[in-house]
Amino acid sequence: MIKDAEEFYKILNEGCFPYFPVNVASIAAEKRFLRRSRKEWQHESAFNFTVMLGSRVIGAVGIMPENSRPYNAEIGYFIDRELHGRGYALQATIQAEQFARVFRPEIKRLQALIVVDNTPSIRVIEKAGYKREGCLQSYLKCGENYYDAYIYGKIIR
Ligand SMILES: CC(C)(COP(=O)(O)OP(=O)(O)OC[C@H]1O[C@@H](n2cnc3c(N)ncnc32)[C@H](O)[C@@H]1OP(=O)(O)O)[C@@H](O)C(=O)NCCC(=O)NCCS
Numbered sequence: 001m002i003k004d005a006e007e008f009y010k011i012l013n014e015g016c017f018p019y020f021p022v023n024v025a026s027i028a029a030e031k032r033f034l035r036r037s038r039k040e041w042q043h044e045s046a047f048n049f050t051v052m053l054g055s056r057v058i059g060a061v062g063i064m065p066e067n068s069r070p071y072n073a074e075i076g077y078f079i080d081r082e083l084h085g086r087g088y089a090l091q092a093t094i095q096a097e098q099f100a101r102v103f104r105p106e107i108k109r110l111q112a113l114i115v116v117d118n119t120p121s122i123r124v125i126e127k128a129g130y131k132r133e134g135c136l137q138s139y140l141k142c143g144e145n146y147y148d149a150y151i152y153g154k155i156i157r
Contacts, residue, residue, distance in 0.1 A: 002038075004050060005030040007057040015081040019115035019147065021140045022078075047099065051079065051092045058083050061092040063100055063110070071108040073100065077124070084120065093128045101156055110154045115140055115147040122150065130154040 009030045012022065024030050040046035045067075051059035059079035066072050075096060079089050100107045112130060114121045126132075130152035138146040 002034050004057050011080045019118040021142045061096045073107045075110050075112050089124045112152045113149045125152045
């Protein structure tokens with residue numbers, strides 16, 4: 001929801017996530033992102049979910065099909081730093097996959113692109129059953145730095 005912008009801004013900025021290629025400049029910019037996200041849902045071009053713990057916003061998980069290959073969709077996620085290591089990202093990843101399996105029959109393959117040093121994310125995606133398929137050189141730009149990234153894939157149907 002648009003009203004969650006402040007929470008997302010706080011999680012992303014206070015988290016100082018070194019390997020997450022998303023920068024949010026302000027709460028207004030986050031609101032713009034959420035409005036765009038709502039439009040993407042309407043156009044069925046991307047599917048972003050809030051991760052909730054009760055009524056608390058604790059992160060997000062998204063499924064983004066490629067424009068020219070909609071059967072191939074990227075999954076991405078983040079969780080509030082205060083709550084890391086409790087299995088929430090794994091749970092969010094599993095539930096997002098369930099959504100794709102049940103409601104998006106056109107999606108055949110999910111993939112994740114992860115900076116090679118992002119150990120927690122690698123752990124999450126491997127526990128979710130994705131296979132490492134290769135390493136893409138200087139593929140992800142986080143801040144001013146370019147990082148090599150593993151590509152992970154899972155065939156879901
Ligand atoms: C990646 C991220 C979403 C994981 O969230 P989380 O809720 O802590 O994940 P989970 O609790 O489901 O699993 C984390 C796993 O990594 C492990 N882990 C965490 N830090 C680790 C480290 N430094 N070295 C090795 N393993 C580590 C945890 O022990 C856990 O594995 P386990 O269940 O086998 O013990 C979170 O770290 C995050 O928000 N990072 C910033 C955003 C980001 O990088 N997103 C991914 C982009 S590809």
